Amino acid sequence: MGRPRFDNADFLAAARALAAGRGPAAVTVDAVVDRLKAPxxxxxxRFASRDALLGELWLQSVLAYQEGFVRAIEAGDGLGAALHTPAWVRLNMDDARLLLxxxxxxxxxxxxxxxxxRGVRDQARRFEACLESFARQAFGRxxxxxxxxxTFVxxxxxxxxxxxxxxxxxxxxPLVDELIRETYRAIVS
Structure with a gap:
């Protein structure tokens, strides 16, 4: 019987589980390889360092979150962008704990x-562009x-x-969505 093969996704999943449970400080190289029983x-x-693993984990999580947020902004649906957060959280509790x-x-x-x-810089620019786009649409500039x-809303x-x-x-x-809706309407109206 051969050794099990591991790929980047295995290491990221182990890091995600550790970080979601006890925070990013719990993600050490030893903890990750122990969790996987990997050498x-x-x-x-696969990773130059613990920092590279954590950075990739964070970037992967934020990009997954941003997909729906960006899609709502591009569709001109500011309320949908605001409500994307609780909807995404419900479907992605571990990643949501990491990001939020x-x-x-x-x-x-x-x-x-x-x-x-570059990935971190690009995602930050994409998020800022969404905020600026929404500001122009909702507030005129x-x-x-x-x-x-x-940013607030x-x-x-x-x-x-x-x-x-x-x-x-x-x-x-569901009350969370209602509160976000009411706040959105109060600020955007």
């Missing part, structure tokens, strides 16, 4: 490959005050609304 060399064959209970800086630090740095309102309110549920490891109830 340490197999880890280093911890800072990006808990994952993306150290010396990581150029492709990872994308000045600092309008982008600040867009599309990102900060939904995040605050789901945070306590993520801390308790429970899906956000």
């Amino acid at each position: 340490k060399g197999s880890f280093y064959h 209970l911890y800072s990006r800086h808990d994952f993306v630090q150290g010396d990581w490959p150029a492709a990872l740095r 994308a000045g600092p005050a309008q982008v600040r309102r867009a 599309l990102a900060e309110v939904p995040t605050a609304a789901v945070r306590q549920h993520l801390q308790r490891r429970e899906p956000p109830p």
Whole structure:
């Protein structure tokens, strides 16, 4: 019987489970290889370091989240973008815990490959472009005050609304959507 083969997805899944359970600090090379029963060399064959693994995990999670958010903004559906957060959280509790209970800086630090740095920079630009687009559509321009309102209604309110549920490891109830809707209408109207 041969040795089991591991790929990047296996290491990312192990890191996701560890981070979702106990936070990014729980993700060590030893903890990941122990969880998989993989040789340490197999880890280093795929990732230059723990920082590279954590950065890739964070980027993979944020890109998965952004798909629906960006799609709603591109369709001119600001409310749909705001409601994307609780909907996505309900379907992706582990990734949601990573993104919304911890800072990006808990994952993306150290010396990581150029492709990872580029991916993080590109996703940040894409998110900022969505906020500016929404600000122009909803408030008539994308000045600092309008982008600040867009950030509040599309990102900060939904995040605050789901945070306590993520801390308790429970899906956000429908009331969360209602609260986001009411806040959105009060600010955008």
